[in-house]
Amino acid sequence: MNTLDAATTHGLSTRWADVGRPVSRRAVIVAHLIPFTVLPSGIWRTVLGFGVTLGLSRASLEADHLPGRGTVMVVSLTLLTEALALLSLGLVRPWGEVVPQWVPGLRGRRIPPALAVVPATVGGVILTLMWVYAVSGILPIEGLHRSEEISGAGWSALLIACYTPALLWGPLLLWLTRDYYRRRRG
Numbered sequence: 001m002n003t004l005d006a007a008t009t010h011g012l013s014t015r016w017a018d019v020g021r022p023v024s025r026r027a028v029i030v031a032h033l034i035p036f037t038v039l040p041s042g043i044w045r046t047v048l049g050f051g052v053t054l055g056l057s058r059a060s061l062e063a064d065h066l067p068g069r070g071t072v073m074v075v076s077l078t079l080l081t082e083a084l085a086l087l088s089l090g091l092v093r094p095w096g097e098v099v100p101q102w103v104p105g106l107r108g109r110r111i112p113p114a115l116a117v118v119p120a121t122v123g124g125v126i127l128t129l130m131w132v133y134a135v136s137g138i139l140p141i142e143g144l145h146r147s148e149e150i151s152g153a154g155w156s157a158l159l160i161a162c163y164t165p166a167l168l169w170g171p172l173l174l175w176l177t178r179d180y181y182r183r184r185r186g
Contacts, residue, residue: 021183023092030176031092035085037165037172042078044162049074055155084123088173091116091180113184120177128170134163 048054051067064070090096096116099106150156 023183024179027176027179027183028092030172030179031088034088034169034172034176035082037168038081038085040162041166042081044159045074046078049078054158055150055152057151085169088120088176091120091176096180097184113181117177117181117184120173120180124170124174124177126170127173131166131170134166 044054048056048061049066049071051061051071053061061067066074094100097111099109099111101107150159
């Protein structure tokens with residue numbers, strides 16, 4: 001009996017079929033937390049994209065075509081970042097284990113764990129390295145500073161507050177991926 005048959009025999013909708021162990025509450029919380037780790041930086045970028053200086057010089061914004069055509073890039077980057085962060089929900093939701101019913105030809109099929117584990121692991125490692133590198137340029141550590149100075153301690157503190165949570169995205173994704181792998185292999 002395959003997963004689809006088992007789910008329908010027990011009166012469950014196949015889209016809610018769990019092909020592994022139950023998802024822990026901690027994993028669900030982490031999966032929902034991940035999109036919020038990148039939200040503050042996305043808000044910062046978007047506000048900057050619409051021409052609010054946030055402590056940077058007007059010339060600096062104009063060099064990046066903000067506001068203007070650079071705004072499209074900034075908003076697109078923010079939307080892409082949030083969409084990728086939301087994919088972490090697939091590691092705790094049924095659509096990360098069984099192909100949803102609306103997918104023709106594949107509906108109800110079990111998703112091999114490696115199909116989620118490999119890209120999530122690679123993504124988690126890349127995100128960890130990328131965000132550490134990116135944020136290290138804004139943290140007030142000796143020898144590390146932005147090429148464009150932000151005027152005012154308040155603006156600098158806001159910048160740090162907006163970008164520091166993004167440091168958690170990679171490690172949280174790696175933890176969640178490990179949890180998914182352990183649950184699915186059982």
